[in-house]
Amino acid sequence: xxxxxxxxxxxxxxxxxxxxxxxxxxxxxxxxxxxxxxxxxxxxxxxxxxxxxxxxxxxxxxxxxxxxxxxxxxxxxxxxxxxxxxxxxxxxxxxxxxxxxxxxxxxxxxxxxxxxxxxxxxxxxxxxxxxxxxxxxxxxxxxxxxxxxxxxxxxxxxxxxxxxxxxxxxxxxxxxxxxxxxxxxxxxxxxxxxxxxxxxxxxxxxxxxxxxxxxxxxxxxxxxxxxxxxxxxxxxxxxxxxxxxxxxxxxxxxxxxxxxxxxxxxxxxxxxxxxxxxxxxxxxxxxxxxxxxxxxxxxxxxxxxxxxxxxxxxxxxxxxxxx
Numbered sequence: 001x002x003x004x005x006x007x008x009x010x011x012x013x014x015x016x017x018x019x020x021x022x023x024x025x026x027x028x029x030x031x032x033x034x035x036x037x038x039x040x041x042x043x044x045x046x047x048x049x050x051x052x053x054x055x056x057x058x059x060x061x062x063x064x065x066x067x068x069x070x071x072x073x074x075x076x077x078x079x080x081x082x083x084x085x086x087x088x089x090x091x092x093x094x095x096x097x098x099x100x101x102x103x104x105x106x107x108x109x110x111x112x113x114x115x116x117x118x119x120x121x122x123x124x125x126x127x128x129x130x131x132x133x134x135x136x137x138x139x140x141x142x143x144x145x146x147x148x149x150x151x152x153x154x155x156x157x158x159x160x161x162x163x164x165x166x167x168x169x170x171x172x173x174x175x176x177x178x179x180x181x182x183x184x185x186x187x188x189x190x191x192x193x194x195x196x197x198x199x200x201x202x203x204x205x206x207x208x209x210x211x212x213x214x215x216x217x218x219x220x221x222x223x224x225x226x227x228x229x230x231x232x233x234x235x236x237x238x239x240x241x242x243x244x245x246x247x248x249x250x251x252x253x254x255x256x257x258x259x260x261x262x263x264x265x266x267x268x269x270x271x272x273x274x275x276x277x278x279x280x281x282x283x284x285x286x287x288x289x290x291x292x293x294x295x296x297x298x299x300x301x302x303x304x305x306x307x308x309x310x311x312x313x314x315x316x317x318x319x320x321x322x323x
Contacts, residue, residue, distance in 0.1 A: 003123075003160040011122040014157030017051050017149065019129055022136070027173035027194045029142025032130045036158065037118040039150040040179045042212030043200065044288045045241050047276030051149035056118035057101045058094070059282040064113035065091040074105040074114060096284035117283075123160045131168060143171030143193070152176050155184035162191035177211075178218040185221045186228065194233045196268075197222060201245050202253035210244055219257070226261040234264040240303070241272050246295050251303050255310045267307050271295055 003012070015037040023031040038054035039046075046052065050059065067090040068075065074083050074092060082098035083105060085091070105114045130144050137143050144165050151158045151174050162172045173194035178185060189195055199222075200215075201207040207215040226234060236258050240246050251267075258264040272295050280287040308314070 003156075003163045011124065012157055012160050013120045013122050014126075014154045014161075015054060015056065015118045016121045016126060017048075017118050019126065021133055023145065026145040026147065026175060027143065027196065028171070029140030030133070030136040031142045031145045031173065032133050033145045033147050034126055034130065034151075034161070036146060036148045036151045036154050038153045039148055039177075040153055040213070041150070041177050043239075044210050045239065045272065045292075047273065048149065049276060049280050049283055049285060049287075050117035054153070055101065056103065056116045056120075057283070058099055058103065058106070059115055059117055059279075060092075060094050060284075061113050061115075061282055062091060062093075064111045066111050066113075067091050071110060073108040073110075077104045077108050079104065094284060099284075123157070123164050126161060127164055127168060127170075130165070130170065134170070137170060141171065143173065145173040145175060145196075146188075146192075147175040150177055150180065152178070152180045152185050152188045155180070155187045158188045159191050162188065166191065178221045179213055180221070181217075182221055182224060185225065189225050189229060189232070192232065194235065195225065196235045196237055197225075199236055199238050199254045199257070202250055202257070206244065210241070222257075226258075226263060230263055232263060234258075234261070236264055236267040237270055238267075239270045239272065240295050240300065241289075242293050242295050246272075246299055246303070248303065248306060251306050255307065259310060266311065269300060269303055269307070271300055 017035040017037050020033040020035065023033045026033055035048065035051060037051055039052045042052070050057070068085050069090055075085070079102065080098045080100055082095045083092050084095065086093055103116055106116050146158050146161065165172050172192050173196060174188060174192045175196045177198045177200065200211050204214045204216065207213070236254060238245060238250070238254065254267060258267060272292070274290070277287045277290060
């Protein structure tokens, strides 16, 4: 039986959030990033809040609503009466506690103020779009990168995507935080050429406070993967968050964890940003880190120098900062 088919013989489907082309910071060369829905972490700084839930979900852009005088179709379409009118501007709002994400309002919204994050796709549908960038992969040494959410939380679909990508001659990479059962993690890593994996916090309680879970299973998965797949390329990463992990202790603890393994070829720092803040409002959620400052460039360069020294690099002390 093909990995691209389920037990019933039907094409395997996953919930895909987005397919992003011409990416350059998510593995070697020019990449096509496939973002999957669903995540087992709850990072307070998450820049893709629309990727957390596993199923397609409703979003609402107030600025696109044309108002109930001209439209109002969504009011009669919603079976849960989760949509109501605000008299001051004549536009609708969503009662997110009542919304069941049935999606019925989306199909009747002419301005696309109501829309869905996520849709089912088959392995073939995804890779047919990805393969359109084949010429860029050939020139740059790029390929497909699975991201999320947490791509290893859809293990059957992710493994099938990567296996079929290999069959089509496409290099594969994944971005993962590693917080899934080992069997799932191994299943996906087995088909990845490059594994970009997050070390968000090394202190267990700090990890639990800011990521929503402690890091015991995550570190165990990473250690097992380093040992089980000695010929694969692993790249450790840290999203550097002010006051949480923007310090020398964290960087040195990660280095102590990864340096015994020769297949972990690099450690990259990702500066904190708020690019995803606006999406929280579209989903009826609150971004908790809106008052956090950005990490000073001096701090980033200082931390990068520690990494460069550990890897024996000289001449370009900030060469591994990802932006």
